[in-house]
Amino acid sequence: MEIILDPFNYVKDVLSSNVFDVVKEIKRESIDIGKCNTEVIKSFIEIPPREEFGDLAIPLPRIMRSCGINDMEGLAKGIISRLSSIKLLKRVNRANVYINTLLNESEYANVIKDTLRHLGNKYGIVKVSKPLRVVVEFVSANPIHPLHIGSGRNAALGDFIANLLESVGHVVERRYYVNDLGLQVAHLVYGYLILGKPKVPKGIKVDHFMGLLYAATSIILEIRKLKSKAEEAKKSLDYEEYSRIMTEISKLMSDLQSIRDKIPDITDKLIDEIMRRKDPEREVAELMRKYEEGDKEVVKNVREVVSLVLEGIKETLAKLNVKIDKWDWESDLIRKGLVKEILIKARNSHYFTLHKGAPALDFNKVVGLKELKRKLGIPEALDIPPLILARSDGTTLYTTRDIAYSIVKFREFNADKVINVIAIEQTLAQSQLKLALYILGYEKEAQNLIHYEYEMVNLPGMSMSSRRGKYVTVDEILDQLKIRVKEFAKERGTDIDDHEALKIARSAFKYMMLSTSPKKVITFDVEKALDISRNSGPYLQYTYARARSVLEKYGRPIEWDSVDVNSFNVGLRRRLLMLIGMFPSIIRYVSKELHSEDLISYLNSLADTFNSWYDTEPIIRESMGGVRNAKLMLTYAVKVILENGLRILGLDVLPRV
Structure with a gap:
């Protein structure tokens, strides 16, 4: 028996091949295969905007344009006649310029059941024929x-x-x-060297310290340059320019004070060292030139500084569970x-x-x-x-x-x-x-x-600039999220260790970064990121844990041969079945377009539907054996899909939340 890897795509294949047969019957003369074929027709098939219209819709005008057909009535009648004899379809009807189709739940459930039974936890991940x-x-x-x-x-x-x-x-x-x-690294190394390679103060992560040192060096160099320009403006009696420069210096002094509050002694020493030098800008340029030319001493110093920063960056990436190969x-x-x-x-x-x-x-x-x-x-x-x-x-x-x-x-x-x-x-x-x-x-x-x-x-109420030392770090966000995770756990009467709190925190963070189109600006909201009731990383983790818990409580394998495929015609059960069948197609689409937000949108719909269904119907306590196995099949599919979806998104798969 041939296993259908992508149930939803299989249905579209059935529809498009039958529609193409109708087209060939109407168009007895030659067909432009480049414009009119099963793949082109399949690309036209849509999901209707409302459930009552059916599961899939075939737009007649698009097929007519592509295949060179003028008779809409003939095309519509031919398609309805052809599709009405297919067991996989329960209803075929015309609505204006669309042919709407409703799937036969029993037949479709059989397809999905066989696919799930065969693929198990690999369901949904269809491998490409030509790996790149x-x-x-x-x-x-x-x-x-x-x-x-x-x-x-x-x-x-x-x-x-x-x-x-x-x-x-x-x-x-x-x-x-x-x-x-480049100049930015040269500024950091310059500040580090003129301070005599200072030790990282206790309680400050190495990359955080280097960030402060870089910002302080950049600001002091900028103030020094602006002071010289202010003197020139004053001498030339350009008081408007002088006033503008002094305002800019005042802003920089304020930013420098913020850094000084964190590393006072180092900032003061840095000010003294840079201000007493004749031409620090030339020294920075010389440092850049020597490094590019491969001066051994300069190379050693730059590599030392950069390696220290990378040490901190690698630690942060490890917290995010993000790996780099090279x-x-x-x-x-x-x-x-x-x-x-x-x-x-x-x-x-x-x-x-x-x-x-x-x-x-x-x-x-x-x-x-x-x-x-x-x-x-x-x-x-x-x-x-x-x-x-x-x-x-x-x-x-x-x-x-x-x-x-x-x-x-x-x-x-x-x-x-x-x-x-x-x-x-x-x-x-x-x-x-x-x-x-x-x-x-x-x-x-x-x-x-x-x-x-x-x-x-x-971030609400904040503008960022690395040159001014004004930014919010990933470390700070993760720490903030971890604190809130522990508070939520405490409110629910449970305790959670640091490692588990980090897994939930980083998943909440990543979800927020992935749930919006990359071409849109994100405003990060900690409370929204941790909302366990809807559209968040913890929400998907919680739904996975819920489905897994049901199966663990049941404690026995699903009796696949006993699944009552006629029991999927009920509201939320049917909707869940349809969503489950779509997962492989979603992965195919997302792997081509690289749209994380589309995968997340699908997983949210699946989780919402499962949770609504879970709240309205018993699963394990279902008295009828065939129906119980059907419900367990749905639960198992949700668990597998969420597990695979979470792993692809880089979110942690947790047995309980």
Whole structure:
């Protein structure tokens, strides 16, 4: 007996193949198979907006347009006649321009029963026929401070994408790009060195301390620069400019005081050290140059500082239960000569130019730029300025290094696709990257590089800036969530240890990051994240635990041959059966589109329906054996689906909540 892996898709296959047969009967002349075939017809089939209309609807106008049919009446009659003889369907009727179909619950239940019985806890995860090798680069936060809440969204999204692709059979490598080059790291290292490599104060996590040190150094350097500008404005009698600068200095002093409240001695010493130096900006630039050139002492110091920050970041990722397979240091691209190779290739390119004296690639020289943008998935309306390849002092820029890194990701893993989980504000840089790869001869890489963009995360009443030391860390959010989890447990008369509280807390956090489209801004709400009654990570965990508990209390295997398939025609039972049949199709769709919010929306509907049903009908105490086994089948399916769904989302599967 052939096992149907995807019940809902099977129903759509049955409908589309029969409709196509009707089309062939009407269209006795040749059919344009490219526009009119079973797959095209299947793509037209919809779920009606209201349950009373049926389970699936066939839109007649779309089929007529695609297949070149003019007779709607003939098409409708042919489809109704054909589908009415199918046992899988209980009702077929026409409603204006739609053919609505209602599934026969008994027949459909038999299909789902056989699939569940055969696949067990693997139900819903249909493996792809041609697995790909995929690199997912995510988090990649600058190693100058702890992971803030925005990086937490990145971590949750990247983890979800990797879990999802692995679950359906793709081979995935998770990579983190360590941005150890550039001004921000140089500021942190500079502050660290002029303080004589200070020890991390007790009670402060190492990356949190480094974040404060980075912000303090950046602010003091900025104040020093502004004071010089203020003097110039005063001398030139430009009092309006002088007033503006002094206002800016006042704001910076306020931010610096906030940091001083946390590390007073270090902040005071840092102020003294930077203010007494003749040209700290030049020293920072020299530090950057020497690091890029590979000066041994400078390399040792930078690596020491960055490694300390990464130590804290790795600890946070472990709390989130997010793993990274490979940590790629940006400076290694320079050491291996890959960036130099790209620069030479760019200079020899037809698209090379000097833009304001700096070496650059001019994309306006590309013939058919509009078509190329479309080919690479770049917004047509996006204006693409020249890509600057290096600074005037010869040091490279991050977009140039990104070109080299993209090639590395494809080559080292022999990747078919590379997915970069990067904030939406990097859309221009990622578009420049794709175009640069393409015009430099890396066409395959450019076409298979995906920018998975996401929006920022807001917290009520707070604006964030890492340069000013103003951000909320993932560690702080998790701690806050853990406290609330323990309070909730206490209110319910139970006790919960730190480890279990963390599992619920991180699942609540990840759910909040994944339940909204990545293209939408999130406003994070702790109370909403922990709402056990609806639409939250703990709610899904609780529903899973409830279904599992029912099966554990029953304590015996389901008697599959005794399942009464005629008992699924009752309200919530029927709705639950329909949702269960859809799970494999949901996973197929989500694995192509990478939409976490669609998976969560489905799981919420499943959990809502199960909980409503659980509250209205007995399961174990059902007196009729066949009906009891049918109810246990539904409960088992909900448990399996939630378990698989939670794992894909990166949420913890807990036996009890």
